[in-house]
Amino acid sequence: MTRVDLSTVRILIADDNSHMRRIVRTLLNSYGARDITEAEDGAEALELFKASGPDIVITDWIMPIFDGLELTRMIRSEDASGNPYVPIIMLTGHSEKKRVVEARDAGVTEFLCKPISAKGLYMRVLNCIVNPRPFVKSKTFFGPDRRRFTNPHYAGEERRTEPAPQQAENG
């Protein structure tokens, strides 16, 4: 397995459930992460995002004030001060495919369904670091390339007029 040192990586957790925040923090600490901040809702998460400039954001979907999807859109928007390219991991009890597509279309980098596992979260964090996706910017979308896999042997012309959804990654 690829080795990474997470000791200086700044991670923001946004989840309204205190038990889940404690579990995520414990897992991240075990991976070696030390610089972790927590937010109880979308508004607090956006404040902390602007103030602390995290390297990775882990957010729940359903939260008070505004949810994880809205938080993602705000982070990716041109108006948000901060790093719009920050990797965002959506950690949620939603497991339906339509939700995965919705999250991806909002600009989420990785999708992870609860129940959480030590391996599942670690692999998402690792993926953000080792396999960062290029970003696509069009009139209607800004976020990580929704085509996770590029066929290196494809020699035809570019058919994409808009970065349309093609494949959903399941968490």
Added chain:
Amino acid sequence: MTQEIEDKGTHQIIKPPNDLRQKTKPSRSSPPNFDPIAKAEQALHQMSGNFTLWIEEEVAALVKAWSVAREAGLSTDSMDDLFRAAIDIKGQAETFGYPIAGSIADSLCRLVEHGQEGNQLPEPLLDQHVQAVRAVVRERAKGDDSQIALSLLHNLTDVTNDYIAQSA
């Protein structure tokens, strides 16, 4: 490091600088055999002594949300609160050792979402879900060896599926 931008006419492909790769490079002093996943599983196991208390707190939140909803009526707000409490249990119950409670909460979530799409919700069926989650945790029905809990889950799921199919 700078970002690379490729213009495709209708859109741009942007490759931001990967500072994270640099930032996470293991130092020479990093232990070579460190297994982050094994360490995290061990940490999760160590905190599992709290899990029964935590699931009880989640169930209490569900029961409270349902009690408020019944008194105030099945409004959009009260159903949103019920859904939040249910999806928390759906997402966490397995981690806390109560997978059957999580599956019942999943059925409740589907039912409430069906109501959020404008369909009438049957109050007795909502109540049966809440009471079933409560009973499973109260009786410590953790694994698949509890036949009563499993049968409760299957019956509720079947009735919910039928209801959603008929009223869609």
